[in-house]
Amino acid sequence: MSSGRRSSLVALALVAIFFVGWEVAVDLLHTPVYILPAPTRVLQTLAANAASYAGDTLVTLGEALAGLFFGLLSGSLLACLLILQPDLEGGVMTLAILVKSTPLVAVAPLLTLWLGFGVAPKVIITALLTFFPVLVNMLSGLNRPDTALLDLFRAWQASRWEIFLHLRLPSAAPFLFAAVKISAPLALIGAVVAEWTGASGGLGRTMWLAYSNLNLPYLFAAIFLLAAFGMILYGLLSLLERKVVFWGEK
Amino acid sequence: MQVSIRSLSHTYPGRQPRQALAELSLEIPSGQFVAIVGPSGCGKSTLLRLAAGLLTPTSGHVFLDGEPPRQASRARRTAWMAQSPALLPWLTGKANAALALRFHRTDAPPRLTAEKALRMVGLADAAGTYPFALSGGMQQRLALARTLLLDADLWLMDEPFAALDELTREQLAAELLELWRPLRPSVMWVTHNIHEALRLADRVVVLSPRPARLLADLAVELPHPRRESDPAYQNLLGRVRATLGLNGEAHTVVGEEETR
DSSP, X not given: OOHHHHHHHHHHHHHHHHXXXXXXXXXXXXXXXXXXXXXXXXXXXXXXXXXXXXXXHHHHHHHXXXXXXHHHHXXXXXXXXXXXXXXXHHXXXXXXXXXXXXXXXXXXXXXXXXXXXXXXHHHHHHHHHHHHHHHHHHHHHHTOSOHHHHXXXXXXXXXXXXXXXXXXXXXXXXXXXXXXXXXXXXXXXXXXXXXXXXXXXXXXXXXHHHHHTTOHHHHHHXXXXXXXXXXXXXXHHHHHHHHHTTTOOO | OOEEEEEEEEEEOSSSOEEEEEEEEEEEOTTOEEEEEOOTTSSHHHHHHHHHTSSOOSEEEEXXXXXXXXXXXXXXXXXXXXXXXXXXXXSOHHHHHHGGGGSSOOSSOOSSOHHHHHHXXXXXXXXXXXXXXXXXXXXXXXXXXXXXHTTOSEEEEESTTTTSOHHHHHHHHHHHHHHHHHHOOEEEEEESBHHHHHHXXXXXXXXXXXXXXXXXEEEOOOOSSOOTTSHHHHHHHHHHHHHTTOXXXXXXXXXXXXXX
């Protein structure tokens, strides 16, 4: 058996043990459902409200992916700009760190206040959250090519633009994937947190409502969905990464 | 290509400026294979980088057939090869070999194709192979194919095989000589291995420790393949070593790295 398959089997077994333990503990201790519902109870709730959860998931996933897209786009473009115009780096990085250091949880309610309960504030928060890791990773990726390769391109009298296109950009691909894999689960969290500050739909809103009513099976069902989609997203990105960055990263 | 190096000096700027070359002059006629030998860090590589147009000299000139290096390089008349194969991991063998041709296209149709260049270095089967699937020696062969494909008039080679094991290094050097002979570009071959220099070159130029000055300029008029047992070879070896102040039988390599 390959070590990869073995470790995923181990992971699966650990998850199974966790849920079985949870189920048994709740059963033996007669834990009230408004404190901690059993996993089977959560799954029943999920199945019973499948349609409404599907709608909520679509909303949150849409916000997260849109935010991820814009964060990716702005972070990557800015990194490219900084490589082509290195004089800007100091100023722009100071601004980026300022954005990064601003507690987004505090900004989210303001955006909701200004832009309403729609999708826009969630996408903005998510984009802001994913922008920084993408920027930093892309910058180190674009700076990655070793001097031997840069020398070679310069010996060919390749222009700065040609070096960027043929050398720096492909070198940055593994770094971009690393950033997106970090950012994808972050994007889901960003969308949910933004929804807590007021939303007309989405898993975050459902969680907030369920919490207010101490309807914990409902709350946990949303958490399960978020965790599951976070993993699916990560898995899909890893798959894509293996296709695109097929040469591996030393 | 005729190389004229005239009173060439180079100093790396910095808090403590380092002078790498001092008033070096050297004429290399067209088609000559020149080995440049000197202690580690003496400025051999700096000389090559100046000839490749990677550096601008502090004073003095390099002329390649009367042109400044950058102009010659732009016209794809010089080819540069270093210790690291410097291959792009996302390109196949063939695409890596053909990479240089993407830049500064010349009007003249290339005399070589990527397939032919790969065949010349014994990598005909590696056209579709990615560098990570090639051994160190094969990677350097691929870099050599890329150099050949440029069809340049001057090869600037900065210890191209130094990172390889001795067996591969000698084999590649012998093959390189075979490839060089019909094409007859001028070659500036930097090395700190005196044997390598004596086996390959028509002429051995010995440089001093930094800042590099010309210590000796020896013609090597021996038939190929050259044998160490040849008294003329031993005579030349002795002269190079004496110039560098090396004593003792074991020292055939200049600098810290020695033959094992």
